[in-house]
Amino acid sequence: MPNLKSLMDQRATAWNQAQEFQSRGDDNPLSAEDRSAWDAALADVERLSTEIETEERHARLSAVDYSQVVPPEKTPEPGEDRQASQETAYRDAFSAFTRRGMSGLDNEQRQLLMSNQTEIRAGATSPGSAGGYFIPTDTLAKITETMKAYGGLLGAANVITTASGNPLNWPTNDDTSNVGAILAENAQITEQDVTLGQKTLGAYMYTSKLVRLSLQLIQDDAFGVESWLARKLGERIGRAVAAHLATGTGSSQPEGLFTNATAGKTGAAGQVTSVLYDDLVDLQHSIDPAYRGSAQWAMSDSALKVVRKLKDGDGRPLWEPSTQVGVPSSLLGSAVLIDNGIPVPAASAKSIGYGDINAAYVVRQVSGGQLMRLDERYADYLQVGFFGFMRLDAKPDDASAFKVYAHPAT
Structure with missing residues (x-):
């Protein structure tokens, strides 16, 4: 780079x-x-x-960082060479399906795809069908990486991948208010139960909506339509997911990290679009030190613009720009995560968050995205329709790990 x-x-x-x-200005006024x-x-x-x-x-x-999805290379065990060969064959068959449809596949490729097929009959065409095939691992990685780029919260959250979309339950407990005690001789130990709860993650269906490509573009395919299309579909899904991960209502959609987050600091009257240096310090210290070692800031680019203008008591900017590739710029010693799904500074808005996002927020993805190809629906236009879909849900986990700065109403 x-x-x-x-x-x-x-x-x-x-x-x-x-x-x-x-x-210079610290000693004498600047000319x-x-x-x-x-x-x-x-x-x-x-x-x-x-x-x-x-x-x-x-x-x-x-x-794309394929290591996030594809296991690192290692010495093949017996049978692994065969599995790798099958994955390559499936990827080639999927690419041919994307460019030419079922008619462009040989019998072996057709059987390979159909072994992983979820077939959906297209009621709009008769006869006709639309085959939905699992997106190969490397193409899915492009979609996942694009979603992270549009929604920074996804890259910082605790992401769980499951094979199916059945409700996922896990127990919860907050025992931080309970402490031990000194026991006197011959005294009975006081009981103090732990309180357990439960949270559930579903799997909402996200779609990229429909994309129509001309047969000429697909047949010529001089630039790799499969990778290009995966990126475009990933961008669409990523934008939808990013908005919900930040401020989703939790009703018929994921619950956003900021939606019901506790305010660690509320601005004084008049700070409807502003934040003070002291406010940021207070927000940092509203998080228990146990979380601050892995804590980071989360805000939109609009909020960052406001923060970058802040200075300490000696007139030095709080924002410290990075001078090394791969090392993020920092604010009061912590990295800054930018996600434009987070609310911008406004009256009553929660525009800045701070904490350990991995501990505070969990995202559940159902493994594998799928791509649908509609051959007959737009045949009279000499076009082919495509759309992708993925299943995902998310909600806050440890509320103590993340808090927000809230602007006053007026």
């Missing part, structure tokens, strides 16, 4: 220049020329930060 490295170096230089002018240069350096930091964020997002979308 030479371009990203160059941008990081430029931002580090601009930041150092700004800090130098800041240190008009120096203040102009200081403002220019800060403007460069702002501009370069935006470019870096764009480059990092592009890198996430174009360079």
